[in-house]
Amino acid sequence: MTGWETLLTAAIKVAVAFALLLSLTIVLVWFERKIVADMQNRLGPTRAGPYGMLQTVADGVKLLFKESVTPRRVEFALYIAAPIAALVPALLIFLVIPIGRPFTLGDRVIDLAGTDLNVAVLYVLALSSLAVYAVVLAGWSSGSKYPLLGAVRASAQMISYEAAMGLALVPVILFTGTTSIRAIVDAQAGEFLSFLGIWNIVLVPSFLIFFIAGVAETNRAPFDLVEAESEIVGGYHTEYSGFRFALFFLAEYINIFNISALTTTLFLGGWHGPTFGAPEWLAWVFPIVWFFVKTVALVFVFVWIRASLPRMRYDQLMQFGWKRLIPLTLVWIILSTVAIGFRRFGAPWG
Amino acid sequence: MSDTPDLATGNLEAPTTEAPPESAAQPSPTARQRREVHDAWVAGTEEPAWVREATDEGAQELLPEADDPAASSQRGIVVADDYVVEDDVDEEERQIINMGPQHPSTHGVLRLHLELEGEKIHRVKPIIGYLHTGMEKTAETLTYLQGGTNVTRMDYLSPFHNELVYSLAVEQLLGIDVPPRAEAIRILMTELNRIASHLVWIATQGMDVGAISMMLYGWRERELCLDFFEKVTGLRMNHNYVRPGGVAADLPDGWEDDVEVILTRIPAALAEYEEILNANPIFLDRTQGVGVITPEECRAFGVTGANARASGVDWDLRKAFPYSGIDRYDFDVPLGTHGDVYDRWLVRLEEIRQSLRIVSQVLATMPAGDYRTDDRKVTPPPRKRIDESMEALIHHFKLFTEGFKVPEGEVYQAVESPRGELGVYLVSNGGARPWRLHMRTPSFAHVQALPVMMTDSLVADIVATLASVDPVLGDVDR
Numbered sequence: 001m002t003g004w005e006t007l008l009t010a011a012i013k014v015a016v017a018f019a020l021l022l023s024l025t026i027v028l029v030w031f032e033r034k035i036v037a038d039m040q041n042r043l044g045p046t047r048a049g050p051y052g053m054l055q056t057v058a059d060g061v062k063l064l065f066k067e068s069v070t071p072r073r074v075e076f077a078l079y080i081a082a083p084i085a086a087l088v089p090a091l092l093i094f095l096v097i098p099i100g101r102p103f104t105l106g107d108r109v110i111d112l113a114g115t116d117l118n119v120a121v122l123y124v125l126a127l128s129s130l131a132v133y134a135v136v137l138a139g140w141s142s143g144s145k146y147p148l149l150g151a152v153r154a155s156a157q158m159i160s161y162e163a164a165m166g167l168a169l170v171p172v173i174l175f176t177g178t179t180s181i182r183a184i185v186d187a188q189a190g191e192f193l194s195f196l197g198i199w200n201i202v203l204v205p206s207f208l209i210f211f212i213a214g215v216a217e218t219n220r221a222p223f224d225l226v227e228a229e230s231e232i233v234g235g236y237h238t239e240y241s242g243f244r245f246a247l248f249f250l251a252e253y254i255n256i257f258n259i260s261a262l263t264t265t266l267f268l269g270g271w272h273g274p275t276f277g278a279p280e281w282l283a284w285v286f287p288i289v290w291f292f293v294k295t296v297a298l299v300f301v302f303v304w305i306r307a308s309l310p311r312m313r314y315d316q317l318m319q320f321g322w323k324r325l326i327p328l329t330l331v332w333i334i335l336s337t338v339a340i341g342f343r344r345f346g347a348p349w350g
Numbered sequence: 351m352s353d354t355p356d357l358a359t360g361n362l363e364a365p366t367t368e369a370p371p372e373s374a375a376q377p378s379p380t381a382r383q384r385r386e387v388h389d390a391w392v393a394g395t396e397e398p399a400w401v402r403e404a405t406d407e408g409a410q411e412l413l414p415e416a417d418d419p420a421a422s423s424q425r426g427i428v429v430a431d432d433y434v435v436e437d438d439v440d441e442e443e444r445q446i447i448n449m450g451p452q453h454p455s456t457h458g459v460l461r462l463h464l465e466l467e468g469e470k471i472h473r474v475k476p477i478i479g480y481l482h483t484g485m486e487k488t489a490e491t492l493t494y495l496q497g498g499t500n501v502t503r504m505d506y507l508s509p510f511h512n513e514l515v516y517s518l519a520v521e522q523l524l525g526i527d528v529p530p531r532a533e534a535i536r537i538l539m540t541e542l543n544r545i546a547s548h549l550v551w552i553a554t555q556g557m558d559v560g561a562i563s564m565m566l567y568g569w570r571e572r573e574l575c576l577d578f579f580e581k582v583t584g585l586r587m588n589h590n591y592v593r594p595g596g597v598a599a600d601l602p603d604g605w606e607d608d609v610e611v612i613l614t615r616i617p618a619a620l621a622e623y624e625e626i627l628n629a630n631p632i633f634l635d636r637t638q639g640v641g642v643i644t645p646e647e648c649r650a651f652g653v654t655g656a657n658a659r660a661s662g663v664d665w666d667l668r669k670a671f672p673y674s675g676i677d678r679y680d681f682d683v684p685l686g687t688h689g690d691v692y693d694r695w696l697v698r699l700e701e702i703r704q705s706l707r708i709v710s711q712v713l714a715t716m717p718a719g720d721y722r723t724d725d726r727k728v729t730p731p732p733r734k735r736i737d738e739s740m741e742a743l744i745h746h747f748k749l750f751t752e753g754f755k756v757p758e759g760e761v762y763q764a765v766e767s768p769r770g771e772l773g774v775y776l777v778s779n780g781g782a783r784p785w786r787l788h789m790r791t792p793s794f795a796h797v798q799a800l801p802v803m804m805t806d807s808l809v810a811d812i813v814a815t816l817a818s819v820d821p822v823l824g825d826v827d828r
């Protein structure tokens with residue numbers, strides 16, 4: 001490929017990823033509201049569009065046209081920067097996730113992922129730690145007390161669960177022997193029961209810990225004490241309104257999708273799935289469908305948890321993170337390392 | 351200066367031209383500063399620098415009269431019997447947060463003045479009065495028959511109990527008895543009201559610890575009760591159904607079927623609630639050992655009802671001072687042991703079951719007969735009699751214009767409302783209106799005990815504890 005072609009492909013990929021994430025957010029918000037409503041014997045949105053599907057669009061448009069109230073005591077530069085700092089890492093994480101298998105256009109092979117880094121796992125962890133800055137900056141720069149409490153909670157929570165999240169990925173990296181996400185997906189391909197790959201979900205503890213830490217990273221119930229409405233009003237975004245609030249909202253839902261997509265990619269075989277012997281020109285559709293089916297199933301788990309579990313308390317959250325999750329992860333790393341060693345080099349007694 | 355005579359004081363002479371005292375003419379420094387802050391605020395400019403130096407909150411400087419000890423005490427700045435965590439944390443490390451009156455989970459307009467060190471609570475001061483509408487004073491201008499519409503609005507989650515306690519007090523002064531059917535209807539309605547009120551409590555308790563679905567579930571089952579109330583009284587709240595002398599109307603045809611539905615649906619729903627929360631580890635962590643109050647503290651602070659029973663105080667007015675024939679029915683009083691949020695949860699769940707037991711007994715043994723006393727001085731005559739009897743017409747007219755006269759005397763009557771001991775102290779001077787009405791409301795006593803339960807906990811516990819105490823701000827402020 002020539003330089004221009006590479007640039008053009010990259011530009012198209014970025015534009016598609018951006019549009020995809022924005023429209024996915026709209027669908028996900030509607031999805032969550034409908035599912036929660038169903039679990040709570042309500043109807044949820046019904047008015048805007050068929051089954052209320054355009055409700056999120058209406059809400060978004062409303063937020064755009066609202067006045068962005070700026071309280072007088074804010075640190076203005078940081079106050080403005082915080083919502084952007086929340087959104088940008090969320091958008092960037094998605095770029096390394098392959099949503100389908102590569103397809104060929106003419107003589108070119110095009111990856112259905114923004115890019116492929118050989119350290120993609122580290123890239124994802126690094127960007128998701130950046131998200132904490134947005135929350136802390138927003139809470140601190142608002143110059144108000146409830147946001148400050150939210151920011152303090154956020155900094156402790158997100159840093160603690162970042163550790164568990166990173167550690168949970170160690171067995172995955174050892175198991176597949178790579179930190180490239182594409183390679184991790186490829187490693188999960190295979191023929192098991194005629195269509196199933198040997199997914200990394202065999203590392204069950206890693207899967208569970210990664211997902212739990214992911215829920216905590218995105219500040220969702222039962223770890224939503226960063227924005228616990230019944231305690232600290234709105235948490236870090238109490239003083240945000242209009243478009244700036246919309247950015248936080250967008251970032252939250254993109255993060256939910258990202259965590260679900262990452263879990264899919266790292267543990268559930270990514271886009272791998274049966275193609276039912278479809279002809280070659282159609283076969284590239286199935287991976288995309290499989291990817292979204294798996295991801296949306298995980299998003300459903302997010303919503304399901306939110307509708308059923310009470311919120312944890314700050315100290316209990318820290319105890320759960322440091323005293324349960326991280327020791328468990330460490331033990332699991334040792335066990336899985338031994339097991340992987342045996343698998344690769346053979347058991348000493350064998 | 352004009353020489354208009356001052357009619358208000360009766361001084362018809364021209365006012366003196368003496369200059370006002372110097373101090374009044376010159377605004378005090380504090381007043382001037384207040385003016386500066388106000389002007390800056392209106393103009394949208396920065397406040398004067400001294401404001402920021404004074405407090406980290408900006409324009410929140412105290413009123414000049416804040417130095418007055420009496421005023422300070424009144425406004426909650428100084429509390430004599432304060433619960434403060436004693437430790438060596440520097441004053442500078444603490445921050446003050448006003449939780450409420452506009453806060454999602456202060457159950458109305460309660461304001462909690464929190465002194466925090468990080469997330470830890472050093473001191474709590476409940477500040478009330480945001481819903482005060484002078485209803486006890488209003489009662490003095492209403493006849494005894496109109497009084498029901500007033501008291502029913504105080505504790506808006508248990509209107510029947512308010513009406514019942516008021517009617518019982520009036521009847522006691524009048525020295526009349528109500529027919530057995532009226533008593534049974536009163537018990538039926540108040541016990542159903544207890545169920546409805548506890549269901550709201552379950553809903554909000556779940557909501558406040560973050561179990562958002564619980565709110566909708568509680569509301570769903572409460573709707574059954576409210577539908578029944580609407581069918582019987584015409585209103586979902588503020589019924590004015592229990593009146594001195596009986597109840598306003600007989601139960602509608604087919605009421606047994608509706609009660610039957612309630613009796614089958616609610617136990618099933620309770621089982622669901624227990625399944626979703628009772629053994630949930632997060633819920634247990636959030637509620638066990640949180641907001642503890644001992645039996646001694648309950649007695650000292652006048653905590654009654656389910657809150658006291660959760661601490662193990664065996665005190666239920668339905669057993670201690672039975673009213674309206676409740677001693678005819680068989681029920682148990684559930685008791686807790688720890689006095690924490692979780693025990694209050696268990697006690698209230700069990701109370702719903704006991705109330706259902708009473709309701710099913712009322713359903714089985716509802717006596718026939720009149721639903722109000724036949725004393726024509728208290729209850730209006732039947733519609734038919736008005737057409738044929740001059741005396742009936744006069745009675746009817748007098749009852750709804752002048753009202754009935756109540757003999758001179760005073761009475762204290764209490765019932766067990768869903769929140770606790772709901773008492774009314776009624777003084778009559780022989781007229782058609784109460785001379786004085788005072789409500790001893792349980793929520794008021796419970797709010798003053800909040801510092802005992804909340805001090806030395808975390809911000810999240812504040813919310814859980816407040817919800818578990820189940821205060822109704824209409825009941826606190828009247």
